[in-house]
Amino acid sequence: MDGSLNSVKRRGDAMRRPVFRTNNTNKNAPATFLGASLRVSLCVSISVSPFVSGTLPSSAAEIKSSPSIVSLAPSNTELLLDAGAGKTIVGVCSNCPQVLPNADQRLKGKPTTGTFVSVNLERLTRLKPDVVLLVSGQEGISSLLSKRGFKVVLLNNDKLTDIPSNLRRVGKLSDTEAEADKLSLKFELALKELSATLRGAPTRPKVFYCTWAQPLLTIGKKSFLHDVITTCGGTNIAGNLSQPYPHYSAEHLIMADPDVIVLPYDAKDQAIFKRFPWNRLRAVKESRLYYSPAPKSDRLSRPSVQVLEGLYWLTIKIHPELKTKLDKWHNRFVTNGARS
Numbered sequence: 179m180d181g182s183l184n185s186v187k188r189r190g191d192a193m194r195r196p197v198f199r200t201n202n203t204n205k206n207a208p209a210t211f212l213g214a215s216l217r218v219s220l221c222v223s224i225s226v227s228p229f230v231s232g233t234l235p236s237s238a239a240e241i242k243s244s245p246s247i248v249s250l251a252p253s254n255t256e257l258l259l260d261a262g263a264g265k266t267i268v269g270v271c272s273n274c275p276q277v278l279p280n281a282d283q284r285l286k287g288k289p290t291t292g293t294f295v296s297v298n299l300e301r302l303t304r305l306k307p308d309v310v311l312l313v314s315g316q317e318g319i320s321s322l323l324s325k326r327g328f329k330v331v332l333l334n335n336d337k338l339t340d341i342p343s344n345l346r347r348v349g350k351l352s353d354t355e356a357e358a359d360k361l362s363l364k365f366e367l368a369l370k371e372l373s374a375t376l377r378g379a380p381t382r383p384k385v386f387y388c389t390w391a392q393p394l395l396t397i398g399k400k401s402f403l404h405d406v407i408t409t410c411g412g413t414n415i416a417g418n419l420s421q422p423y424p425h426y427s428a429e430h431l432i433m434a435d436p437d438v439i440v441l442p443y444d445a446k447d448q449a450i451f452k453r454f455p456w457n458r459l460r461a462v463k464e465s466r467l468y469y470s471p472a473p474k475s476d477r478l479s480r481p482s483v484q485v486l487e488g489l490y491w492l493t494i495k496i497h498p499e500l501k502t503k504l505d506k507w508h509n510r511f512v513t514n515g516a517r518s
Contacts (some may be wrong), residue, residue: 311333410492
């Protein structure tokens with residue numbers, strides 16, 4: 179599958195010999211590298227500026243270029259940015275600038291190459307990325323691109339423990355392994371310490387996480403957010419449902435009578451908690467109904483290192499009695515930065 183793409187690259191990206199010029203009137207003047215561009219490594223084009231000092235490379239192999247990666251999922255783009263691999267990103271999906279914080283600066287100049295469910299093949303072909311990075315749920319796009327000769331890497335994002343694994347894999351793809359490994363270890367330690375903190379919780383409150391208010395949609399046991407609720411010390415009332423995002427009836431919601439409810443940000447202006455079935459629920463009566471933050475402030479829904487902030491946000495709401503301990507955890511792993 180990769181052969182057809184590589185043959186195109188070889189025809190279009192033949193290696194050219196660099197041209198050097200020396201000043202005949204001054205034999206000690208350094209050699210100057212003139213406007214040549216080398217196609218090296220994974221057929222990535224780099225421009226080499228004139229050398230002011232130092233020694234010229236003896237061969238093209240000594241000049242190492244950064245891999246080029248197209249990310250078609252916001253969580254993958256955020257993983258690349260977390261790992262310090264922003265320079266390797268040559269294309270993103272349309273959702274990335276909509277939901278990622280500081281996207282105007284961090285993704286400036288990065289072309290849109292598709293959405294989460296579709297891809298612009300013409301644009302992707304022009305970019306010639308070394309890797310197209312996808313996540314579970316994008317198997318259809320993966321199959322399509324693989325058949326057309328693109329190298330595709332699909333990351334699993336079913337659980338929080340997938341994040342450090344994905345981070346290490348992204349590090350290998352982007353030549354930022356040291357930074358990615360350091361961050362992965364820190365993330366794993368943060369999860370371990372959060373689990374230790376929650377062992378002191380007296381109960382595991384019932385949580386209803388609503389992803390859409392009308393019709394009523396929630397998260398099942400195959401959703402990444404199910405693992406988030408469990409990690410935060412809660413019990414997902416829809417955890418017995420196999421679908422990732424199943425419909426949920428008002429009758430079941432009343433019978434479950436959750437302790438904590440999380441509604442989508444878009445429902446803020448609907449005041450639905452004043453209507454049936456919401457006004458029958460204990461969580462509403464006890465003011466334990468919360469809205470997800472705005473998309474660019476939401477750190478809970480994307481499986482990246484930034485989810486640590488989201489875990490703190492949700493755990494405080496499920497276990498307010500542990501606020502002092504959770505604040506210490508937050509200060510160590512979030513406020514001081516997961517990179518420290």
